[in-house]
Amino acid sequence: MRLAEIMAELRRYLDDDAPELSLPPAAFTSPELWEAERERVFGRSWLLAAHADDLAGPGASVTLAPAGRPLTVTRAEDGTLRGRSALGPHRPAPTVEEWRGFVFVNPDASAEPLAPHLRRIGEELDAYRLPEMTRIAGWTEEWHCNWKIAVQNAHENYHAMGLHPATVALITPPGGAMEVRAESRWVTRLLSPFREPLAATALPLSDEQRATMYNCAVFPCGSLAAFGDSVVWITMIPLTVDRIEVRGGVLMHPSALDGQDRDALREQNEEGAAVVNREDRLGMEAVQRAVGSRFAERGHLSPKEPGVVAFYRGLARALVTD
Numbered sequence: 363m364r365l366a367e368i369m370a371e372l373r374r375y376l377d378d379d380a381p382e383l384s385l386p387p388a389a390f391t392s393p394e395l396w397e398a399e400r401e402r403v404f405g406r407s408w409l410l411a412a413h414a415d416d417l418a419g420p421g422a423s424v425t426l427a428p429a430g431r432p433l434t435v436t437r438a439e440d441g442t443l444r445g446r447s448a449l450g451p452h453r454p455a456p457t458v459e460e461w462r463g464f465v466f467v468n469p470d471a472s473a474e475p476l477a478p479h480l481r482r483i484g485e486e487l488d489a490y491r492l493p494e495m496t497r498i499a500g501w502t503e504e505w506h507c508n509w510k511i512a513v514q515n516a517h518e519n520y521h522a523m524g525l526h527p528a529t530v531a532l533i534t535p536p537g538g539a540m541e542v543r544a545e546s547r548w549v550t551r552l553l554s555p556f557r558e559p560l561a562a563t564a565l566p567l568s569d570e571q572r573a574t575m576y577n578c579a580v581f582p583c584g585s586l587a588a589f590g591d592s593v594v595w596i597t598m599i600p601l602t603v604d605r606i607e608v609r610g611g612v613l614m615h616p617s618a619l620d621g622q623d624r625d626a627l628r629e630q631n632e633e634g635a636a637v638v639n640r641e642d643r644l645g646m647e648a649v650q651r652a653v654g655s656r657f658a659e660r661g662h663l664s665p666k667e668p669g670v671v672a673f674y675r676g677l678a679r680a681l682v683t684d
């Protein structure tokens with residue numbers, strides 16, 4: 363499938379009667395589409411890069427290589443966060459923004475601020491006291507799949523049935539009605555019911571908050587999910603057309619940490635994440651092999667996957683509209 367055909371298919375997701383189909387298989391393998399994404403998506407979007415605790419002291423830095431172009435965020439002596447392109451001093455410095463402890467970087471030096479797009483999310487998450495949350499665990503992995511396979515997967519809970527029967531599916535029931543609200547071109551809110559409401563939390567959350575996983579996806583490849591007293595964040599940074607670096611971490615509110623052994627908590631969270639990440643990675647790598655087959659066909663999207671359509675719309679907007 364040629365680039366123009368893929369773009370024409372993408373454009374259809376912007377229609378009111380968007381196709382209830384997954385992207386054409388070629389969208390996950392096309393070198394031409396990847397080149398377009400490098401410029402139009404990864405050259406000018408807000409990428410979730412780290413949590414502020416990963417950049418705690420002066421000189422601390424995090425380097426990402428979205429679309430193979432390294433960017434570094436460093437904590438300066440004065441406490442501010444600075445972005446730098448590793449491609450050389452002639453390159454304009456990327457824009458860095460911190461929102462409630464989450465550090466975002468945009469290669470576009472004149473990027474519009476992200477925070478206004480997160481205003482309503484911030485109000486709804488007020489009770490979780492995100493700015494006070496502290497890093498418990500973190501990880502970086504490499505998966506062999508196109509970034510969109512991993513990101514679309516993070517926009518639905520349906521796959522828990524196949525990939526996470528003994529882990530995620532015990533917490534959020536697969537196919538549990540997900541409520542999706544597109545906030546803006548950058549931000550989508552996804553709510554999923556827990557199987558059982560969380561027991562008493564240290565934070566003063568409402569019954570609804572105890573019964574719901576609150577997930578905020580930031581286009582193109584970042585998301586954070588609040589589960590009671592803890593938050594899990596994840597970012598899928600594409601390195602090449604079929605390889606991503608997955609970074610993430612767990613944060614907790616200090617009020618939930620009284621008397622807890624931080625090292626044990628870190629170990630337990632990193633082990634748990636490794637199990638779930640492995641389940642996702644093996645699933646995503648199998649999908650990548652399947653879309654590379656010349657017999658691959660588009661899949662039907664279930665009405666239980668409205669988040670995937672929201673992601674495709676964001677993609678179409680970035681690639682075919684402006």
Ligand SMILES: [Fe+2]
Nearest residue numbers: 521525526642
């Ligand atoms: Fe998963």
